[in-house]
Amino acid sequence: MSHPGTLFAPHVSLTERVWFFTLRGLAALTLLYLILPVLAIVPLSFSSSTFLVYPIPGWSLRWYENLISSQEWRVAAKNSFIVAPSATVLATILGTLAAIGLSKANFRGKGLLMAILISPMVVPVVVVGVGMYLFFAPLGLANTYTGLILAHASLGVPFVVTTVAATLQGFNYNLVRASLSLGANPVKTFFRITLPVIAPGVMSGALFAFATSFDEVVVTLFVAGADQTTLPRQMFTGIRENISPTIAALATILIVFSTCLLLALEWLRGRNAARAVATAVAT
Numbered sequence: 001m002s003h004p005g006t007l008f009a010p011h012v013s014l015t016e017r018v019w020f021f022t023l024r025g026l027a028a029l030t031l032l033y034l035i036l037p038v039l040a041i042v043p044l045s046f047s048s049s050t051f052l053v054y055p056i057p058g059w060s061l062r063w064y065e066n067l068i069s070s071q072e073w074r075v076a077a078k079n080s081f082i083v084a085p086s087a088t089v090l091a092t093i094l095g096t097l098a099a100i101g102l103s104k105a106n107f108r109g110k111g112l113l114m115a116i117l118i119s120p121m122v123v124p125v126v127v128v129g130v131g132m133y134l135f136f137a138p139l140g141l142a143n144t145y146t147g148l149i150l151a152h153a154s155l156g157v158p159f160v161v162t163t164v165a166a167t168l169q170g171f172n173y174n175l176v177r178a179s180l181s182l183g184a185n186p187v188k189t190f191f192r193i194t195l196p197v198i199a200p201g202v203m204s205g206a207l208f209a210f211a212t213s214f215d216e217v218v219v220t221l222f223v224a225g226a227d228q229t230t231l232p233r234q235m236f237t238g239i240r241e242n243i244s245p246t247i248a249a250l251a252t253i254l255i256v257f258s259t260c261l262l263l264a265l266e267w268l269r270g271r272n273a274a275r276a277v278a279t280a281v282a283t
Helices: 014-039 062-069 071-104 110-117 125-139 145-168 174-181 186-215 218-223 231-241 245-282
Strands: none
Touching: 062 071, 062 245, 071 110, 071 145, 071 186, 071 231, 110 145, 125 145, 125 218, 145 186, 145 218, 174 186, 186 231, 186 245, 218 231, 231 245
């Protein structure tokens, strides 16, 4: 065994040590390459200049104040917080039920059905947007909150299906059989037994669905009307017409928000892993 104060065991060769540090150095450089372009926008949101330029001439919170005081941005934020939670709830319910049904049933065409359910993840989003507009327009759902919520929910369902299905891989169905044998009905068994066990997967899928809906712009351009402008669509309009530092301020807020979502997902992943280990030990 290695000494507590050393990093490597005595038998580790020089080549292995060099490879250890080289691999971690490459990983750090890759991480910086991915993160630095995103973080470069943060200082610009505190710039006193009306242009996105470096070096920053001065510091100010004027763009955050403009973000709060602007009627257009307030309406866009309201629409985003109407559509995204509604679409998340709908996607979570449908995706969870679909994952449970597919995990318990074996029938011909199961793989094809699963492929159809997750197809919004792989089909180009422009194709999805055009298809949804052509489907919703004759039904009168285009340019409505209902149509936009349904469109965003369909984009979030694949994430819920995949995460819940992965959680159900280690689910012990003997617990369900025991509950049913003791007189509980299927609905009570689901809420008392199944749902608490798969809750980390459900919550992870819900967070993915929320992030997908909150960040969606292409489908929104096709389905939403002028009254359903969301934050990403308002950002897209602002970038197309004039790149304002207000967009940098909103982007900074979204970076912080996305980071909190990722931390929540990591916490859920660790909780799910601990639950899986505890279940394995118990069985």
